[in-house]
Amino acid sequence: MILDDFSYVERSPLTGCLDADARILLEANGKGKTARHVREVAETNLLIAAQYGLNPEKCRAAALLHDISAVIAPADMLAWMQSRGLPLCEAERKHPFLLHQRLSRTIAADYFGISDDEVLSPIECHTTLKANASPYDMALFIADKLAWDQEGVPPFDKAVRTALDRSLREACLTYMDYMVESGRLLFPHVEWTAAYRWLKGIK
Template sequence: MKKIEELSGCLEQDVSIVLDRYHKEKTKEHVFQVAKKSVALARQFHVDERICFEAALLHDISAIVSPLEMLEIANEYGLLLDPAEKKYPFLLHQRISVIFAKEFFNIDDEDVLSAIGCHTTLKAHPSVYDMIVFLADKIAWDQQGEPPYLAMLEKDLEISLQKACFDFIEMQWKEGRLLYPHQWIKEAYADLQEYMNHCSE
């Protein structure tokens, strides 16, 4: 695993320095946009802004290594791989970012680590922080322009985080964007569907 240089202890500054050092300017712009949106959602839903901010800053920190290196790190740490991760090792980046957050940035807050670790796929029984970072990552996406689903998510977020997450995953499925669904997103979808059904009763 790559060794990250000595850090100052100021997370915002250190993330910026590391991503600059590895020439990840696009990733840096993305994570700071996700952090901004995560804090806004934390305020909207009256939860801890620090947790959302820290998780968002570190959610893509593993971008400093290649997908092949992510696979090597996963094997080194004995992670059980989902078939989707074996086929598309980039999907490991959420879990490798957790390792980097703990090993190099001394993050031990389980809420922060959980939100980092499922920001791409979500998972069953997600916490409010998991859902906020998941959605902020999709809203502040790393492509040009506004995401085509932005209006849908903004409307959903007036109702609940759960509805926004459910509708996003369902849209991905219906549009065939999930070429090889990770088990976690299947479980998240089933869990959220049960939640939505219960709410409509």
């Protein structure tokens, strides 16, 4: 089990209540800010679920666990992926925190026992999105950006919310356009590039 490989991660027996278990694991490891962020993302994702007829429990679970790998140091994420011989793209090597989406999926499956791909897939691509993204993938991607963990309102907030009233795809494309046009993209992850091309209809 993945958390066994990180002896410094504090754990207590699971209660079976995902909300509590995610919060307890994050807070026990000094990640109270992340615990608050994932609750806000869950609230936003539930609103998107209602707007687009998605299963609210799946959207809530994906949101609560999407950043659960915050309990692992980014440098350790890279070493763990390499020790397992798992493929890495250049963006992940340059910016190991990008791996947190993949590690969060592994923790959700291994530690929390989630097997539903409509919960695991959104967790795994919540930072980059991916080509052929499902409505669940796009919902979490947008919820995570709208419920952002910095001061104030995100500069893309109004444009993305307006686009969200049109469609999930429009909302994702509006956010990605903002990131590209404002030069905020650190380094293009292969999944990000594939998602962006897919949204723009480029083969």
